[in-house]
Amino acid sequence: MKILVCISHVPDTTSKINFTNGDSEFDTNGVQFVINPNDEFGLTRAIWFQEQQGANVTVVNVGGPDTEPTLRKALAIGANEAIRINAKPTDGFFVAKQLVEVIKQGQYDLVICGKESLDYNGGMVPGMIAGLLGYNFINSCIDLKVDGSSAKVIREIDGGKETSSASLPLVVGGQKGLVEEKDLRIPNMRGIMTARTKALTVLEPIDATISTKAVKFEKPAPKSTVKLVSADNLDELVSLLHNEAKVI
Amino acid sequence: MSLLIYAESAEGKFKKVAFELASYAKKVAESLGTTVTAVTVNASDVSELSKYGVDKVLKVTNDKLATFNAKAFADVIKQAAQKEGARVIVLSSTTDSIYLAPLVAVGLEAGYTSNVVGLPLSTSPFQVKRNAFSNKAFNITEISTDIKVLGLAKNSYGLVESSSTLSTEDFSPSLNDADFNVKVENVEKVTGKVTIADAEVVVSGGRGLKGPENWGLVEDLAAVLGAATACSKPVSDLGWRPHSEHVGQTGKPVATNLYIAIGISGAIQHIAGINSSKVKVVINSDPEAPFFKVADYGVVGDAFEIVPKLTQKLKEFKAQNS
Numbered sequence: 001m002k003i004l005v006c007i008s009h010v011p012d013t014t015s016k017i018n019f020t021n022g023d024s025e026f027d028t029n030g031v032q033f034v035i036n037p038n039d040e041f042g043l044t045r046a047i048w049f050q051e052q053q054g055a056n057v058t059v060v061n062v063g064g065p066d067t068e069p070t071l072r073k074a075l076a077i078g079a080n081e082a083i084r085i086n087a088k089p090t091d092g093f094f095v096a097k098q099l100v101e102v103i104k105q106g107q108y109d110l111v112i113c114g115k116e117s118l119d120y121n122g123g124m125v126p127g128m129i130a131g132l133l134g135y136n137f138i139n140s141c142i143d144l145k146v147d148g149s150s151a152k153v154i155r156e157i158d159g160g161k162e163t164s165s166a167s168l169p170l171v172v173g174g175q176k177g178l179v180e181e182k183d184l185r186i187p188n189m190r191g192i193m194t195a196r197t198k199a200l201t202v203l204e205p206i207d208a209t210i211s212t213k214a215v216k217f218e219k220p221a222p223k224s225t226v227k228l229v230s231a232d233n234l235d236e237l238v239s240l241l242h243n244e245a246k247v248i
Numbered sequence: 249m250s251l252l253i254y255a256e257s258a259e260g261k262f263k264k265v266a267f268e269l270a271s272y273a274k275k276v277a278e279s280l281g282t283t284v285t286a287v288t289v290n291a292s293d294v295s296e297l298s299k300y301g302v303d304k305v306l307k308v309t310n311d312k313l314a315t316f317n318a319k320a321f322a323d324v325i326k327q328a329a330q331k332e333g334a335r336v337i338v339l340s341s342t343t344d345s346i347y348l349a350p351l352v353a354v355g356l357e358a359g360y361t362s363n364v365v366g367l368p369l370s371t372s373p374f375q376v377k378r379n380a381f382s383n384k385a386f387n388i389t390e391i392s393t394d395i396k397v398l399g400l401a402k403n404s405y406g407l408v409e410s411s412s413t414l415s416t417e418d419f420s421p422s423l424n425d426a427d428f429n430v431k432v433e434n435v436e437k438v439t440g441k442v443t444i445a446d447a448e449v450v451v452s453g454g455r456g457l458k459g460p461e462n463w464g465l466v467e468d469l470a471a472v473l474g475a476a477t478a479c480s481k482p483v484s485d486l487g488w489r490p491h492s493e494h495v496g497q498t499g500k501p502v503a504t505n506l507y508i509a510i511g512i513s514g515a516i517q518h519i520a521g522i523n524s525s526k527v528k529v530v531i532n533s534d535p536e537a538p539f540f541k542v543a544d545y546g547v548v549g550d551a552f553e554i555v556p557k558l559t560q561k562l563k564e565f566k567a568q569n570s
Contacts, residue, residue: 238558
């Protein structure tokens with residue numbers, strides 16, 4: 001089984017979010033970048049398939065040379081090889097079209113993406129890949145098993161979960177549950193050393209039209225300070241929630 | 249060239265988001281000088297949509313669509329959009345709608361923007377404001393394609409009534425076998441309990457509650473408010489509560505009217521997941537807990553004393569005001 005794991009290179013959760021260039025670009029100054037958490041759950045599941053079922057795992061990212069440490073980390077965690085498409089990931093449709101090219105070339109059986117990235121939160125790339133290729137697609141996956149040419153997948157739904165089956169090739173949008181937090185791997189020294197010698201192929205992007213563009217960023221207005229209510233005066237809290245906030 | 253919405257229903261009845269979507273779409277349609285068409289799937293009574301400005305309903309009734317299937321539902325929406333010549337399609341942010349939205353976008357070669365939090369800032373060029381960076385910022389996105397798909401963030405617009413004269417047309421899109429290649433085998437749904445996705449109020453507990461045996465506090469308060477219960481990540485990691493209740497960045501997002509956090513310190517990952525809630529209340533014994541920085545109202549003190557008292561006060565309040 002050939003697995004492709006699509007990885008976004010995103011600011012660490014604790015990063016300060018600031019913008020530069022007239023609020024038109026994210027300010028990467030002093031920001032630590034990581035593998036998008038939803039993608040990391042998927043990558044870890046892919047490595048499980050590699051170890052348990054002999055799968056071959058390729059990781060791919062659309063990004064500039066600055067994103068290579070993130071791909072190397074994925075290799076250190078255990079991916080067999082990496083591909084970087086040398087372009088700025090500005091628009092979901094554009095990114096999906098780039099990934100589709102890689103998938104067509106590599107004939108992957110399973111494409112695992114995170115259900116959304118923690119920077120743009122678009123949540124569209126996995127579905128678009130599936131739509132463009134006509135592959136089966138399951139989003140918000142919290143469990144994934146493959147037996148021969150078919151997969152059994154559990155996805156989270158509002159107020160519960162749903163089990164379905166689909167034949168490969170399959171695209172999934174994954175999240176926590178594919179593996180648990182405790183299953184995530186910190187690369188060890190041996191992994192880091194071998195990652196240096198694994199193949200990281202750089203491909204140039206194909207032409208694809210841009211359908212959406214982030215033209216400007218804004219930070220939320222500063223919040224007014226919290227109104228503290230004394231623990232002995234909860235009537236005041238009830239009254240504030242009713243009369244001021246109007247939520248009860 | 250009307251504007252199209254997909255008005256979601258469950259067991260034949262519209263979800264509240266269907267009306268929020270209609271309210272929003274009506275306003276957008278007015279600025280574009282057009283009307284609102286809603287496509288419905290197995291909804292029994294569609295007349296309620298007229299209260300929120302929908303002009304026309306394309307009513308799909310098909311047993312094959314009894315359970316949700318993203319590809320098939322996306323196909324229905326695509327065909328409805330083509331039939332109406334819709335240039336703008338507005339979808340909600342339920343788990344099902346964010347699942348099908350990219351498929352609709354591909355089918356119509358449309359630019360798609362999710363997490364939209366307000367009316368278009370301009371319709372030419374078409375610009376909308378959306379949540380990004382896990383609710384820590386907004387970005388203004390310009391959609392340059394002829395057809396546009398918008399995903400409206402939950403609870404970002406609210407319900408606005410505006411009556412209309414509704415015309416209803418039965419619509420039978422042509423579905424093919426490939427639409428059903430993903431086969432749903434089993435659906436497990438919590439019944440008789442308010443889900444986090446549908447709740448107007450969420451009461452959430454953290455490690456400060458010291459153990460799963462104390463969750464009665466959270467449940468009692470939630471019961472008075474008709475709220476869903478939730479928990480922080482450590483609580484679900486410790487197995488005190490099921491994963492399905494975990495809210496935060498890697499858990500479920502919460503965008504509710506009122507979010508009450510009990511014994512939750514407010515790690516940045518937790519705040520990222522709940523920050524779109526309108527009003528946040530924190531109850532915590534540590535006045536330095538980061539949650540106080542993002543909350544609207546706070547009570548410093550022992551949750552084990554405060555929560556039962558608050559539950560009692562709210563009970564009295566509800567008794568007087570109902």
